[in-house]
Amino acid sequence: MIWRKIQAIAWADIYQTFTDRSALLFNMVSPLAISLIIGAAFGGGSNDVDVEAAKVGVLNLDVGSTQVEQAFGDIYLQVLVEAPPDGLKDFIKGKAITDEKRARQQVKDGDLDVLVVIPENFTASVIESGRGGTLRVYYNPGAGIPGDVARSIIDGLTTQLNNQNIALQVGIPYASEQAARNNQAIDAAVAYIQQASNQLRDKEAITLNRVGVEGKVREFNSLQYFGPGMAILFMTYALANGAVSILVDQRNWTMQRIWTTPSPRTVYLGGKMAGIYVSGIFQMIVLMVAMIFAANVVFGSSVAVWGTNIIGIVLLLASVVAAGSGFALVIASLSKNPDQGGSMSTLVLTVTGLLGGAFLPVDDVPVLGLLSKLTLNHWGLDGFTTLSYEGGSLIDILPNVAILLTMGAVFFSIALFQFGRRFRS
Amino acid sequence: MSTFVKLDNLRKQYSPPDGPYAVGPHEGVNLEILGGEIFSLLGPNGAGKTTIISMMSGLLTPTGGDVTIGGFSITKQPLDVKKQIGVVPQDLALYPNLSARQNLNLFGTLYGLSGKNLSKRTDEVLEFIDLKDRAKDKISEYSGGMKRRVNIGVGLMHRPKMLFLDEPTVAIDPQSRRNILDTVKELNRQGMTVLYTTHYMEEAQELSNRIGIIDHGQIIALGSLAELVKGVGEFDIIRLTLPEPPQTVIDRLAAIPEIERAETSDGEVRLIARNGRQKLPEAIRIINEAGVALHGVEIQEPNLEAVFLQLTGRALRD
Structure with a gap:
């Protein structure tokens, strides 16, 4: 009642x-x-709202190549995880990944915005085989701005490597060797670097294989x-x-x-x-x-x-x-x-x-x-x-x-x- | 008729221990209301009528004493008392954005009705207050008189044995007032005990079996109309319409033999006089000698106002 x-x-x-x-x-x-x-x-x-730092995971399996001093995978790890340049620090929150399956689930759940997987033979593929190397980039299409930012950074890094770093890394050991033998050979070395650089750029030595993961939409x-x-x-x-x-x-x-x-x-x-x-x-x-x-x-x-x-x-x-x-x-x-x-x-x-x-x-x-x-x-x-x-x-x-x-x-x-x-x- | 309501040494003090007494400043109020009668509490505004009703209906806790209604104590068994009483407050205690039917249903539910009983009783009350055709209209769209009728209807929902009506005719037109007075009589005819407070002596005279005159929180006279008037004796009230009469004139009028008291307010001088008609010529002579314009004269037979005037020295409307 x-x-x-x-x-x-x-x-x-x-x-x-x-x-x-x-x-x-x-x-x-x-x-x-x-x-x-x-x-x-x-x-x-x-x-009106601050952009959150992108959560980027990097799984670096790259073992490098005898022809270069530094494996390309290490460059990605360095830039995205270990020591991001000043301009990127505010936009990237990277972490090294060891378990790919778990990391892909994290992308799906929205806990990671982007996952970069660098295969074991990545550097070797770029330098030695001539076939070029492929990075797998997993991302959540619904991750919104942080996801977009992370992918842009990875794109930029890859383009930079394609244009300069690989050419230099390939060219410098060769040029050094030639220069040590013959000072006149420096011109030839520079010409080689130029040629290698152009060649690699044309070939797009590194390609990104982007894989969209359907998960939580963050729009x-x-x-x-x-x-x-x-x-x-x-x-x-x-x-x-x-x-x-x-x-x-x-x-x-x-x-x-x-x-x-x-x-x-x-x-x-x-x-x-x-x-x-x-x-x-x-x-x-x-x-x-x-x-x-x-x-x-x-x-x-x-x-x-x-x-x-x-x-x-x-x-x-x-x-x-x-x-x-x-x-x-x-x-x-x-x-x-x-x-x-x-x-x-x-x-x-x-x-x-x-x-x-x-x-x-x-x-x-x-x-x-x-x-x-x-x-x-x-x-x-x-x-x-x-x-x-x-x-x-x-x-x-x-x-x-x-x-x-x-x-x-x-x-x-x-x-x-x-x-x-x-x-x- | 047996006693249905008993006020036993009832007192109400606001902000004790030093606050003023609204009821019973000198001694507690004692009063009995008989079952089936219409009892009126007559007194000016602020006399304590609403405070008494509020204590009787459980709204205010008495500072002292108790009220017993139908054998139940308001201080010890308030819910049992409330089942027997319907309260019609002076204010229009209704929800203006609800219809008459919705208001009646709401209060009916609070009185413990439900289902078909509630629906049936709502129809009966709407019929009784003659608002069945407008039952679905919002209260805010009603005239003042219609609102007053719904205000009464709400208090009737649970078929109470007793109805408290606190100044139900304030600020309404004569036709609506007539309607309310007839309604009260009809309810009483059906056996309902009614406690009616008012400061209109005509209403108290017309309705009441017995009347209690209250002033400054004390009941100063109690009885039927005849008994109260008899108490005044042979006194008449001579009303002289005199705009701004000089004090010397009032003093001379008061000095006339057998004039008990001379009061003035609102451009009127009231003389309480034994054998008023015989004293009128002398009063007019004094006024003429003073050169004051006399605008009107009226001799009133003994009534409740004369009783109140004699008891308090003030008119009811003061």
Whole structure:
């Protein structure tokens, strides 16, 4: 019976929330429109977000050749893993691989963006056989920008080797030998180097065999950041409206009237809390679906705004709305009347939205980055981008879920305490 | 009729121990309401009527004393008390964005109704308040009178034995007021005990079996209309319409033999007088001598206002 009463109060709240056209316009259409506008302004691209370093694995099986001092495989290992040049350090995060099968699975899982496999006879094939050597490059087509960056670097390195290094490495020992015998032979040596270089370039001594690995798609779109950011922000606004409705009920005497019915007072608060929470969940779901559809229409392709990990999304959704509901109730419980509650919640939630990165990423900004971690917006947004952009797993977002649920529990406790004090007669 | 409600030494102090007493500042309020009667609490705004109703309905915890309704104590068995009472607050305690039917269903559920019982009772109440045709319209689209009817309807959903109506006719048109008074009479005719608070003496006079006059948190008179008026004796009220009368005129009027008291407010001087008609010529003479323009004269037979005026020295509307 108690549960039916709680349901009745919750239903009244939900019904009123979703039949209020102006509130719907504000809470649903605004975040959708703002996200799409920002997303479109950034062209669905990544201009606004730092490019992550590409995770490159190098499996070097190359045993080298007697004709060269350094195996070509070592050059790749040196450039990509051991000592990347200054200009590449920020874009490459390489590691030496020993197990090809496992590394290919890592590419598939999104843990590696690119895997370069240098075969055992690579140098020998380039130098001795004349057939040229082939590198196998495994990549995840959905790896997005980091994957593209890594492949570009490998392409550039290979081209450089094709054009210069191989020729020099082949030519220098020969030229040295000739020069030692006869100074006049230097001209001949240079001519040989020139010829060898041209020959190798024409032959493209090193070719890249690129193998696409179907795995986790990591396609970044600005909407993956601003979509969740705006959805969480406007969800908190809506939750605050719901929480402030307790003060409206008190002013209009509907709350007191409910208390004159044969129902414990907790029924009212329970019903209101349930109504606020379910409204928040429902609003987020509608926004999530709407953003996916709108993104596809605007950007013309499928954009995984929220990622594809359904369980992760559900967990994050449940926890971020719990934290938001609790926070909204705290604001309402500290407000004297509905008017103060309305203005205070708008101010507080806009500030926490700003700090939480709803409008711009602030993680790298001194102080703000730290303060950001105190907001539910940060943890919700971080969780959703971990799932969508970074292709994170359930384990990756568990800290976010735990923090949000803790926030929710603390906020609910504070709100209950405050309302208890307030309504004590 | 047997006692259905008993207020026993009831007191309410806000912010104890030093806060003011809204009810029972001098001594606790004691009162009995009989089953099946309409009992009116008559008093000016701020007299403590709503505070008493709030304690009786479990909204406020008494600072002292207790209320027993239908044999149950509001402090010890509040849910049992609430099953027997319907409360119609002074404010329109309804959800404006829900329809009349949705409001009735919501509160019906909170009163413990469900399923077919709820649906059937909602129809009956809509019929009773004559809003079946507009049942699906939002409350916000209703007129003031229609809202008041739904406000009453909500309190009737669980067929309570007793109905509390707290100033149900404030700020509504005469036709709607008439409708509400008729509704209260009809409910009482069906056997419902009614506690009706008002600051309109006409309503208390028309409706009540018994009346309690309340002022500053104390019940200062209690009884039927006849008993209360009898207590005033032969006093009439002479109402003289005198815009801005000089104090000297008021003092001279008050000095007329058998004039008990002279009060002035809102451009009117009220004289409480034994044998008012005989004292009128002298009062008019004093006014004429002072050269003050007399705009109107009315002699009122003894009524509740005279009772209140005599007991408190103030008019009910003050």
